[in-house]
Amino acid sequence: MEDKSVATNNAHDPAHDLSRRNFMQSLGGGVVILFSATAPKAGFAQEQPKQQPKGKPAGGGFGMGGPPPDLNAYLRIGEDGKVTVFSGKIEQGQGNTTALAQMAAEELCVSLASVTMVMGDTALCPWDMGTFGSMSVRVFGAQLRSAAAEARTILLEMAAEWLSVPPVQLQIDDGVISAVDKSKTVTFAELAKGQKITRALEGKAVTHTLAEFSVMGRDAVRVDAVAKVTGAAKFTADYSFPGMLHAKIVRPPAHGAKLKAADASEAEKMPGVTVVREPDLVAALAADPEVATAARAKIKVEYELSSGAAPETVDEKTIFDHLLGNLPKPQIPANEKSGDLAEGEKASAEVFEHSWRNGYGAHAPMEPHAALAKPEGDGMTMYISTQTPFPAQNQVAGLLKLPPEKVRVIAPFVGGGFGGKSSGDQSNEAARLAKATGKPVLVAYTREEEFFYDAFRPAAIVKIKSGVDAGGKLTLWSYDVYYAGNRSAEMFYDAPHKQQQVYGGPMSFGPNAHPFQTGSWRAPGANLNNFARESQIDVMAAKLKADPLDFRLKNTSDKRARAVLEAAAERFGYKPAPAPSGRGIGIACGIDAGSYVAEIAQVALDAKGAVVVKKVVAAQDMGVVVNPAGAKMQMEGCIMMGLGYTLSEELRFKGGRILTTNFHDYKLPRFSWLPEIDAFPIKHDDLEPQGGGEPAICPIGAAVANALFDLEGVRLHEMPFTPERIKAARKG
Amino acid sequence: MTETIRFKLNGQPVTLDTDGDRKLLWVLRTDFGLTGAKYSCGIGVCGACTVVVDDKAVRSCHTAVRDVKDKDVLTIEGLAPDAASGKLHPLQQAFADLGAVQCGFCTPGMIMTAYALLKKNPDVTREQVIAGMENNICRCGAHQRIVQAIESAAGAGKRG
Ligand code: FES
Ligand code: FES
Secondary structure, eight states: OOOOOTTSOGGGOGGGOOOSSOHHHHHOSEEEEEEOSSSOOTTOOOOOOSOOOOSSOOOTTTOTTOOOTTOOEEEEEOTTSOEEEEESOOOSSSOHHHHHHHHHHHHHTOOGGGEEEEESBTTTSOOOOOSOTTHIIIIIIHHHHHHHHHHHHHHHHHHHHHHTOOGGGEEEETTEEEETTSSOEEEHHHHHTTOEEEEEOOOOSOOOOGGGOSSTTSOOOOTTHHHHHTTOOOBGGGOOOTTOEEEEEOOOSSTTEEEEEEEOHHHHHSTTOEEEEETTEEEEEESSHHHHHHHHHTOEEEEEEOTTSOOTTOBTTTHHHHHHTSOOOOBOOGGGOBSOHHHHHHTOSEEEEEEEEEOOBOOOOSSOOEEEEEEETTEEEEEEOOSOHHHHHHHHHHHHTOOGGGEEEEOOBOSOOTTGGGOOSHHHHHHHHHHHHSSOEEEEOOHHHHHHHOOBBOOEEEEEEEEEOTTSOEEEEEEEEESSOOTTOOOOSOOSEEEEEEESOTTOBSTTSBSSOBOOOSSTTHHHHHHHHHHHHHHHHHHTTOOHHHHHHHTOOOHHHHHHHHHHHHHHTOOOOOSOOSSOEEEEEEEETTEEEEEEEEEEEOTTSOEEEEEEEEEEEOSSOSOHHHHHHHHHHHHHHHHHHHHTOOOOEETTEEOOOSTTSSOOOOGGGOOEEEEEEOOOTTSOOOOOSSGGGSSHHHHHHHHHHHHHSOOOOEESOOHHHHHHHHHO | OEEEEEEEETTEEEEEEEETTSBHHHIIIIISOOOSSOOSOSSSSSOTTEEEETTEEEEGGGOBGGGGTTOEEEOHHHHSTTGGGTOOOHHHHHHHHTTOOSSOSSHHHHHHHHHHHHHHOTTOOHHHHHHHHTTOOOTTOOHHHHHHHHHHHHHHHHHO
16 A cells, blocks of 8 residues: 555645535545534533634635535545545644544544545635644544544445445455455445535444544554655745745834834845835845845834833733733633632631742744745635634635635644644735735744744733641632633632632733733643642642642542542652652642643752753543554653743743744753653543643643652742742742 | 855755855755755754754754855755655654654754764764754654654664
């Protein structure tokens, strides 16, 4: 079997370059099952996706006569017998392409290599809201499996007729259906030839059980691995077309600054340079990116700070007071409320009040935002590094005053998103510049632009008042979160009297809130919420001189939480001791995207007083595991990336001016930080697959904080735990 | 100032008439269409743009094309000349098999840095791998598997 790059976001393969005028035609012949990538399968409706698509789906590539918008993905067994899945999701590094292909292959009884994933192309794929929230596998995957099972049922019925053998006496092996005694066979290709069967998913077909799995549940090498190790994988800025111009746009010195005047006469004199000037967009363009950069440097500009900009007194130190200074009314989620806080306080032998916080953080994907716009007839084709190709299509179409189907958005490989590529203005800029020049235009951010325009993880605060009775049982849990949102803040410890208050949103922008744009950062808000809850739990355990693991187990009846805590402790070889024990071992547990994770970290301090994380053990309950190797890889990645927010990542700014500009002053985890990581999913086979791209990043901050306390009794209330903060915390 | 610059690129002699101050990264990407080397920081701190010049890892975002005159430049595209037929360099194979690749943006730079590391010292220890890769950044956190892949490729090199 030919193992070509089945996998790539190969939507740009001319073989798939189908007419987008007529949806039904674009579906082609064969057997097609339409389904929804956004609705959880009935019976497993664990969690509804939080974000709903804004506005009406644009109709994407479907134009008139397209399918109802809730059918936003489809699977086809083509007339050549090949299996193709079309979806508007994108691959940003987390291996969803591989896991999804495994799920389709499983139900259709074909090898992984014979499934092609066509993703993130608005001309070929049905409308999709975007790729975030660890939803690809747990939501879309469940639907895809159902659809593939349904296609299998249809193929078996057709084969039964073809072979005159009842369906129950048939078996499938890699696209060939045969009678059990192998006397007669027919291939998917023979069955699909000349057919045009199109159905919407009914969800009646039975999916494979664990015992039947032959592709799912097995380690799979990522389908995009070969393209990525050979340099063949193309990211947005790797595309180029004849006549293409690299655009370098003049940037303001601060968020909120408005362009007042620009003098581009020097730049315009440079050979090969085109200058585009619009009231809010001034750019130098050239075939050579370095020439464009040099030309931009020659454009003289004047800005004025608009009145809405945050004052320069607001910086990374004063931001917390700024945020707490003028609070909106809180939301009080009903499912996090029980008992009565005053009662709880009365029942407490000891009450604890602490606040926990983190400043702004950048996504800092290795691939900066980029967009390439290529005028095509009266329309525009765009390559964009984005997690949300369809919303981007809508945006660009609106900007250019075109019907959406005139704008084709292709999301090539994305070099890291982590939530930061759900937004970005670069596609609008590229589209405007391409329209202005009539040429293909690439807008590829410099690292400095990337830091400036990051939709930062918000600075945020959590305040907790909690209590325990004399027997060490939780009595009170009053949880207030400011500007982070309450993702992963659910209280899975048993507190009879509890309440949560959510003040301001993670993306609140304005004079009393965030001074610049903020957004979703890998598991938005969850990292702070986990840090806060798990630190507070540890504070109580320490006061009671209880072992932190014991204290947790004593205070939760949540089976899944107990299971991951116990699994992590066992693997670590954890020996109970109250903190601080001097060993530097810390525990934390969390829930995110339907998965439970417990992590145990062991830390030391180096000669400069910096934290060295020696070892991390992580146990994750994520339901059925589709690709165990992929799941471990994501967990390890989460832990390593998480060490950044835990120990070093910190944005510096003054009002709307972002002072952090590049990797020399925004420290990301390095190889020398690599702890011994033992991350593993635990068995939970009667639960559908849950999220895997984010959960394991959530508890790492808390695990390290608790380990630091265990090491020398110093309690950190603000991330990241820099040597300066540790020193300050020692002084109390 | 336009000058004539000759060097070897992935084994082939090439000649350019160009401004010698231009950075090698942009020459590779724009003039030769070799987009495996990536721009990520532009100031020499991340390693995404790493190529190998005369067996040494070099940050192409920081290297004037004039400086590779008469030298041997190897990029990720030239590492396995028969990649099309499925034959990868042991480092590439190990990165793929061991899952040292997530988003893949840092990958070419990682592999080229590791290539130069193993050229210099085929008997590399884990500590030397970590020290040798220290200045390459991976945002996805693939570090553990990158180290394993380099160790495994080093082992494969020794065996065969
Ligand atoms: S792009 Fe050259 S070192 Fe970062
Ligand atoms: S794999 Fe994404 S940056 Fe390394």
